[in-house]
Amino acid sequence: xxxxxxxxxxxxxxxLVSRLxxxxxxxxxxxxxxxxxxxxxxxxxxxxxxxxxxxxxxSVGILTAVIVPQIVKATADADGGNAFISKLFTLGTVxxxxxxxxxxxxxxxxxxxxxGRATEATLALATALAYWCxxxxxxxxxxxxxxxxxxxxxxxxxxxxxxxxxxxxxxVGFLALGALFGPVSTKATDWTPEMITLLGGTATLxxxxxxxxxxIFWRRTGLALKPDFRWRGVGLGNVGRLAGWTFLMAFAxxxxxxxxxxxxxxxxxxxxxxxxxxxxxxxxxLPYSVIVLSIxxxxxxxxxxxxxxxxxxxxxxxxxxxxxxxxxxxxAATAAVAAAAIPASRVFTESAEDAQAAAMVLLAYLVGxxxxxILFIVQRTFYAYDDTRTPFWFTIxxxxxxxxxxxxxxxxxxxxxxxxxxxxxxIALGQSIASILQTIVATWLLHKKIGGLRVRSWITAIGxxxxxxxxxxxxxxxxxxxxxxxxxxATSGVIPATLATAMVGLAVxxxxxxxxxxxxxxxxxxxxxxxxxxxxxR
Numbered sequence: 310x311x312x313x314x315x316x317x318x319x320x321x322x323x324x325l326v327s328r329l330x331x332x333x334x335x336x337x338x339x340x341x342x343x344x345x346x347x348x349x350x351x352x353x354x355x356x357x358x359x360x361x362x363x364x365x366x367x368s369v370g371i372l373t374a375v376i377v378p379q380i381v382k383a384t385a386d387a388d389g390g391n392a393f394i395s396k397l398f399t400l401g402t403v404x405x406x407x408x409x410x411x412x413x414x415x416x417x418x419x420x421x422x423x424x425g426r427a428t429e430a431t432l433a434l435a436t437a438l439a440y441w442c443x444x445x446x447x448x449x450x451x452x453x454x455x456x457x458x459x460x461x462x463x464x465x466x467x468x469x470x471x472x473x474x475x476x477x478x479x480x481v482g483f484l485a486l487g488a489l490f491g492p493v494s495t496k497a498t499d500w501t502p503e504m505i506t507l508l509g510g511t512a513t514l515x516x517x518x519x520x521x522x523x524x525i526f527w528r529r530t531g532l533a534l535k536p537d538f539r540w541r542g543v544g545l546g547n548v549g550r551l552a553g554w555t556f557l558m559a560f561a562x563x564x565x566x567x568x569x570x571x572x573x574x575x576x577x578x579x580x581x582x583x584x585x586x587x588x589x590x591x592x593x594x595l596p597y598s599v600i601v602l603s604i605x606x607x608x609x610x611x612x613x614x615x616x617x618x619x620x621x622x623x624x625x626x627x628x629x630x631x632x633x634x635x636x637x638x639x640x641a642a643t644a645a646v647a648a649a650a651i652p653a654s655r656v657f658t659e660s661a662e663d664a665q666a667a668a669m670v671l672l673a674y675l676v677g678x679x680x681x682x683i684l685f686i687v688q689r690t691f692y693a694y695d696d697t698r699t700p701f702w703f704t705i706x707x708x709x710x711x712x713x714x715x716x717x718x719x720x721x722x723x724x725x726x727x728x729x730x731x732x733x734x735x736i737a738l739g740q741s742i743a744s745i746l747q748t749i750v751a752t753w754l755l756h757k758k759i760g761g762l763r764v765r766s767w768i769t770a771i772g773x774x775x776x777x778x779x780x781x782x783x784x785x786x787x788x789x790x791x792x793x794x795x796x797x798x799a800t801s802g803v804i805p806a807t808l809a810t811a812m813v814g815l816a817v818x819x820x821x822x823x824x825x826x827x828x829x830x831x832x833x834x835x836x837x838x839x840x841x842x843x844x845x846x847r
Contacts, residue, residue, distance in 0.1 A: 323469030325599045330476035332595070335588055336656055336803060337480050341487040342508075343584075345663045347495035348431045350584040351577040355424045355570070356438035357512055358587065360445035362423075362566065363412055364453070366559045395537040398454055405450035413443040423570045427577040430497035434505070441509025445516045452520040455527065460606065464529055469603075471522040475515035482511025554697035558704040565711040569736050572719050576732055586733050588657040589671040596642035597678065601685050604635055609689045616693035621759055624690065629763040631686050633770045637832040639682045640774035641781070641821045647675055648785025649813040652792075652799045655806035661795055664806070669734040677741030680748035683767070687751045691758075699754055707747035714739025773830050781821035788816040 342349045412419065416439040424435055456468030486507050487493060494500070527534060576582040608631040615623040646653065650671050655664035691700050718735035721727045727735055756762050792799040792809045799809035825833055 323466055323473075324603050327469060327472040327476065328595045328598055330473050330480075332591065332656070334476045334479045334483070335591055337483045339584075339588070339657050339659075340803070341483050341491070342493050343495045343659060344588060345582075345585050345658050345667065347584065348428070348497040348577065349434065349493070349495050349500060351424075351427065351574075351582050352431050352434035352497055353438055353508060354583040354587050355420060355427075355435045355574070355577075356442045356509070358570075358583070359412070359416075359419055359423065359439055360443050360449060360516075362563055363408065363443075363446045364449035366556070366563050392537070394458060395535050396539065398458075398534060399537050401450065401454050405447045408450075409444055409447040412446055413440065416440050416443055419443075423567050424574040424577065424583070425571055426575040428497070431577050434497040434500055437500075437502075437505045438509045441506070442512055445513050448513070448516040448520050452516070452523060455520065455523040459523065459526065459529075460610065464526065467523050467526040471519045474522055475519040478515035478518055479511055482507065482514070486511075554701040558697070558701040561705050561708040565708040565715070568712055569715050569740070572715055573733050573736055576729055582733060585658075585667045586670055586737065589654070589667060589674055589737070592646065592653050592657075592671055593674040593678065596639060596646060597681065600638040600642060601635055601682050604638070605631060605685050605689070608686065609693070612686075612690055613693040616690075622761075624693070625759065625761045625763070628686055628690060629766055632683055632767050633832055635682050635686070636679065636767070636770055636774060637830075639679060640771070640778050641818055643675060643678050644778040644782035644821065645785060645814040645817040646678075647672060648782045648789060648817055649810045650675070651795060652789060652806040652809040652813065655800045656803055656810065661800035664800055665795060666730060669731065670737050673734045673737035673741060675741075676738065677744035679771070680745045684744070684748045684751055687748070687755050690755060694758070696758070699758070700751070703747055703751045703754060706750055707743045710743035710746060711740055714742060770832060773825065773828060773832075777821045777824035777828070777830075780824065781817045781819075784820040785813045785817035788813045 338353075339350070342353065344350050417436050420432060420436045420439050424432060427435070452471065456471070459468055486504065489507070490501075490504050493504070570583060570586075573582050573586060608627055612624055612627045612631075615621075615627060650668040651661075651664050654667035654671055655661060658664045658667050688700050691697070715736055718727070718732060718739055721735065722729060722732050752762065752764065756764070789799055789809065792812065793801070798805050800806055822833070
């Protein structure tokens with residue numbers, strides 16, 4: 310547990326700083342080009358999400374699911390995995406270059422695919438920005454390959470700290486946009502080529518420097534990375550077979566996401582659309598990234614090692630321990646974000662009224678935070694056993710549900726049952742419902758595969774945490790009301806909203822921990838040990 314605690318602390322600290330600077334990046338961007346009802350903001354969101362979408366297809370489909378377990382196994386080779394990793398990186402780079410070139414050439418069609426219901430002006434601006442943003446696919450891919458290799462060699466810090474560089478570069482670029490062309494128009498037709506170049510170029514430069522940072526730390530792996538086009542005889546065929554299922558799985562998820570974005574694009578420039586959804590997801594991902602990734606990633610490496618050694622009992626123990634530890638933190642985070650949904654949303658909007666509309670999207674996403682936490686461990690346990698086919702099927706199940714709920718939301722919108730302004734929230738709620746059902750199915754399939762998952766201990770832990778979270782969340786909401794609520798100081802501006810969010814969250818955490826202490830919850834000991842790793846000198 311000591312090594313896991315240190316690794317979690319390193320990842321958690323880096324992720325926290327990365328996410329906080331990422332939040333600042335988004336706040337600055339909103340201050341420059343707006344969010345709710347801004348054509349410029351929605352156009353940039355669609356353009357900048359394109360490389361992220363393609364990268365997620367590569368990352369989820371190949372890197373996370375396949376590369377880490379394979380590199381862990383390759384370290385047992387006589388050369389420490391050097392030949393395997395060099396060949397793998399060479400092949401990966403070739404694929405990334407080809408994919409990036411094709412995607413950039415297809416920019417107009419890709420933009421229409423994800424935002425086809427938006428206005429012509431918004432689509433034109435999004436296409437112009439996409440030409441600048443799509444080269445990020447190559448840069449994201451190189452960053453991910455380097456980072457996953459570092460993680461597999463138990464060098465966790467650089468991968469989580471490198472995005473800070475990207476965020477700083479972006480903040481500087483966005484401020485320059487505001488200084489040179491301010492006040493920046495939110496209308497797409499008012500944007501000049503110089504404005505487009507500065508915004509798109511800044512976004513891509515940040516990703517490039519993010520990848521360069523990892524190269525600085527590569528020497529610590531002890532591997533001599535070099536181009537090697539001799540791809541036969543080192544097991545890359547097995548990697549390809551494994552990646553086939555995960556690639557199809559990621560493609561299905563991406564397709565479902567594209568449908569969601571396409572439906573929501575009808576609201577682009579009018580209300581809660583792509584930018585509001587992206588910012589709500591950013592807030593949602595803050596606790597997920599800091600808690601789940603920082604604690605779960607070292608566990609994934611350990612589960613992979615135990616699975617490779619055939620130590621199934623240790624894998625079962627890892628699963629139960631990691632899920633209970635993750636839920637201890639994530640339930641508190643769920644209560645805190647729910648209580649602070651309005652002031653947190655106000656940070657990324659221009660008014661208290663806009664914040665209330667954005668908060669509905671955030672709350673809809675928040676329904677799925679706890680099941681996604683469990684799914685993180687369950688899904689990666691399948692990967693540790695080189696089983697990528699089963700995750701494919703339960704992800705397909707989720708995608709079908711996402712498509713059904715998205716089309717249902719569209720049908721309700723066209724029938725006039727839900728207003729246009731609530732379309733994004735309805736789409737987000739459908740995704741959360743799909744995630745809940747997916748997690749139930751995935752857990753059942755993993756139990757059939759290895760048994761002994763100790764699910765009852767998870768349920769018992771969730772019960773304890775919920776008993777503490779409900780009054781804690783109520784205390785947070787009461788704090789928000791004392792700070793002025795939706796019409797007072799807490800939503801009067803970005804800085805007050807930020808401070809109010811922190812105060813509400815603090816109130817939730819204090820009450821949550823106090824109640825669990827009274828209940829003498831056993832998870833407090835593990836939680837305290839992990840938190841102490843973040844303290845100076847620890």
